[in-house]
Amino acid sequence: MAEELHEQGDHGRPALRTSDPAVLRALAHPLRVEILAAIDDLGEATATQVAERIGDTPSNCSFHLRTLARAGFIERAEAQGTSKPWRAVHRERDLRPDPNDPESLRSSGTIGALYVQHEADRVVRFLTTQGAELMGEWAGGTSVTTGTFWATPEELAEVTEQIRRLSERFAGRSDDPAKRPPGSRKAYLLATVNPDFELPATPEA
Numbered sequence: 001m002a003e004e005l006h007e008q009g010d011h012g013r014p015a016l017r018t019s020d021p022a023v024l025r026a027l028a029h030p031l032r033v034e035i036l037a038a039i040d041d042l043g044e045a046t047a048t049q050v051a052e053r054i055g056d057t058p059s060n061c062s063f064h065l066r067t068l069a070r071a072g073f074i075e076r077a078e079a080q081g082t083s084k085p086w087r088a089v090h091r092e093r094d095l096r097p098d099p100n101d102p103e104s105l106r107s108s109g110t111i112g113a114l115y116v117q118h119e120a121d122r123v124v125r126f127l128t129t130q131g132a133e134l135m136g137e138w139a140g141g142t143s144v145t146t147g148t149f150w151a152t153p154e155e156l157a158e159v160t161e162q163i164r165r166l167s168e169r170f171a172g173r174s175d176d177p178a179k180r181p182p183g184s185r186k187a188y189l190l191a192t193v194n195p196d197f198e199l200p201a202t203p204e205a
Helices: 021-027 030-042 047-054 058-070 102-134 136-141 153-170
Strands: 002-005 015-017 074-076 086-088 092-095
Touching (some): 021 030, 021 058, 021 102, 030 047, 030 058, 030 086, 030 102, 047 058, 058 074, 092 102
Antiparallel strands (some): 002 092, 074 086
16 A cells, blocks of 8 residues: 655665565554655755654654664665764665555555655645646646546556556656756655445446
């Protein structure tokens, strides 16, 4: 259910693929989702920098940063004088659950819901503050799209994989600014695909 793709600098970082409920539970907290998203955006950040970014206290952020570190999501970056920043361990995170493990399903669903809320809040801030005043030439590249269709589990999985690959064409631009076209800006992708279990499935022929 939960999958994060980041085009931040890879620096040889591995991708994470886990459905382990213990690992998932460490991220299934709204503040930890905010903290990890802040580190993804900043590249490296201290507890104080994270706190300023998300509007919390450094001490509370330190507690949650240590929890994320114990779960393997973040690690210490190179010290900068007396500052001890954190960085993400993985270039992307695939936190889809084990379909045969109820606890894995619950934890992944919780994380997915938290990320939807996080991204929805960001989109609302953009549309209500920046959107009308600053969008201009970017209006054609800004959209809120919804749709409905009937599909099998296999077809939905195919659509999900196609969406996952959409941003691959931009790989490397965070690491190497020379690869960014003039005038380009950092962009975000939010896409959800889910079946509706309140309606009956199409019967067998």
